[in-house]
Amino acid sequence: MNTQTEHLTIQQVADATGLTEHTLRYYERIGLIHPIPRAGNTHRRYTTDDIGWIQFLMKLRATGMSIQDMQRYAALQRQGDETLAERVTMLRTLEQEVVAHMAELEEHLKLIRYKIDLYGAAVEAQKECAAP
Amino acid sequence: MNTQTEHLTIQQVADATGLTEHTLRYYERIGLIHPIPRAGNTHRRYTTDDIGWIQFLMKLRATGMSIQDMQRYAALQRQGDETLAERVTMLRTLEQEVVAHMAELEEHLKLIRYKIDLYGAAVEAQKECAAP
DNA sequence: CTACATCCTAGAGCGCGCTCTAAGTCAAGA
DNA sequence: TCTTGACTTAGAGCGCGCTCTAGGATGTAG
Incomplete structure (x- = not known):
């Protein structure tokens, strides 16, 4: 399921997604993105999977989903498979x-x-x- | 061209359009609505034409047009027929x-x-x- | 070792589009 | 006359979604 190949800097992720570094940190702070592991306990190292998730987030935003709902969705996602049904409900509403x-x-x-x-x-x- | 029949209070216009009285006054203040004539120099008296314009404004908003662009459009509208071409350009862009x-x-x-x-x-x- | 770019956090600030408040005016009905 | 309630203005406040700042730590090339 995971295809984590690279260890990307925040700048590279910003370039790849079109979000700013500021926004990437902000999204992480508010829980839209899981806590990104650090190189040397400081600098973030993203994976290509993270980029996929961020691009999905951007699509949710573009449909008009609120940050609050996205936080809920992201939280469910992190809780795992037993939240699938609820996520489907959210997607149906959307x-x-x-x-x-x-x-x-x-x-x-x-x-x-x-x-x-x-x-x-x-x-x-x-x-x-x-x-x- | 004009079919001004009634003299409506702000409350009636709020009910008719779904905007609040606050928002109606705000829209007038920032020039989206022309200065509404007053009864006894104080209370606004709208016409049915005004309701039509307000409903058009609401449609522009719903398409995602910014307040700033709507201000520009409204200003052109008030300047009259010689601004038709520019308004068409705005509508084409929209x-x-x-x-x-x-x-x-x-x-x-x-x-x-x-x-x-x-x-x-x-x-x-x-x-x-x-x-x- | 030095210089320099890149990154970090916590928190303040901003632009948008309303939304509400305070203090006051006015008109109609009891 | 008094009360009630709809209306007025100017300006402050708010929720959203970022966006930026300050001050500092770290990594890399020469």
């Missing part, structure tokens, strides 16, 4: 929220496009009137 | 952003569903093992 959000966006997109067409035509008309 | 955002959500939705299926199956397997 799925429904995302679907609803997309439907709302779709709806608003229609209005935006309607206005673009309407105003776009008016702009064309303005140009004609301005012409000799 | 359209693209919404489309991109929806594509991202769609992508993440796939992952969420994949995990639901995967973990869901694992949960079923757990139940079977627990059974006599």
Whole structure:
């Protein structure tokens, strides 16, 4: 299951994920990321698995999941398999929220496009009137 | 073009739109809503047109447009027809952003569903093992 | 050994979008 | 006349999700 191959610095992980070093430390502090083992008891050494988890976190964020819910999810994840059912429940809830959000966006997109067409035509008309 | 029929109190507008009175005053203060005329020089009296505009604002917000951009849009709107072209440009930009955002959500939705299926199956397997 | 980059922690600060407070005005009804 | 309650303003406060600072420790190349 684990494919921990490298020992990556925080900078490398920042580059790989697009998060800043600040944010990576912050995520660890608030429990979104497990306590990263240290080289010489100070400098963090991440694994490629950690990058995978961080990228998953970023996807959860991008769907609109709150930090609080992500903390809950991360805590469950760390507790192991007996929390699978609860995690599935969380994901199902998220799925429904995302679907609803997309439907709302779709709806608003229609209005935006309607206005673009309407105003776009008016702009064309303005140009004609301005012409000799 | 205008269909101003009623003179509505701020409370009625709050009820009609779902915004709070606080937020309505805030939106007016920062220029998202034009200065609402007053009854007896104090109490605001909205029109049904105002409600339409506010509902449009709420849709812009729901698409993710920032307050700053909405201020710009509202200012253009008040300047009149010669700003139509610029407003169309803003709407086109917004359209693209919404489309991109929806594509991202769609992508993440796939992952969420994949995990639901995967973990869901694992949960079923757990139940079977627990059974006599 | 020195210089320099990189990393560390704890905690303060920030931008956004509201949300609420305090103190006061005003109008209508008992 | 008095009370009640809806409304007003200016400005403070808040929750979120980072983002940055200060001050210090550590690792690596020359």
